[in-house]
Amino acid sequence: MPAPFVAASCGVLLGTLTFLATAWLWRSGATHAAALTAEVALLLALTCVAAFAVLAGPARMRRARVPIDRVVPPSWWPRDTDTAPLLAACVGAPLVIAAGIAVLVFR
Numbered sequence: 001m002p003a004p005f006v007a008a009s010c011g012v013l014l015g016t017l018t019f020l021a022t023a024w025l026w027r028s029g030a031t032h033a034a035a036l037t038a039e040v041a042l043l044l045a046l047t048c049v050a051a052f053a054v055l056a057g058p059a060r061m062r063r064a065r066v067p068i069d070r071v072v073p074p075s076w077w078p079r080d081t082d083t084a085p086l087l088a089a090c091v092g093a094p095l096v097i098a099a100g101i102a103v104l105v106f107r
Contacts, residue, residue, distance in 0.1 A: 003087060004086060004087065004090045005090075007087045007088075007090035007091045008090040008091070008093070008094060010091055011090060011091040011092060011093060011094035011095045012094040014091070014094075014095045014098075015094040015095040015096075015097060015098025015099065016098060018037075018038070018041045018095065018098050018099050018102060019098045019099075019101065019102045021037060022034045022037050022038045022041075022102040022106050023102075023106070025037060025106075026106045031106070034102075034106045035103070035106055035107045037102075038099055038102035038103040038106055038107075039103055041095070041099040041102070042096060042099035042100055042102075042103055045092050045095045045096045045099055046092075046096060048092065049088050049089060049091075049092035049093075049096070052084050052085055052087075052092075053085040053088060053089070056083070056084035056085055056088070
């Protein structure tokens with residue numbers, strides 16, 4: 001199975017668990033804890049996806065000193081297959097969606 005599919009499946013599982021935990025807290029009467037859990041999960045997921053997208057890039061691209069009007073050589077281009085930002089987005093997107101829905105529903 002391709003890695004993005006596995007990552008997206010893990011993201012769906014984590015998002016569903018986040019939503020179910022928030023719903024369980026809401027049903028048991030801990031409304032403030034439910035809202036706080038949903039907000040923390042949303043902020044944590046967004047922060048982690050953003051950090052992976054920014055910090056996981058190839059070091060050669062971050063340190064490149066190429067003038068603006070020059071073309072970057074193809075050897076400096078990052079590989080497109082199974083990069084960390086892609087996998088982070090595959091995990092983070094369903095998690096962010098579920099946490100965002102939980103924030104909207106349980107506040």
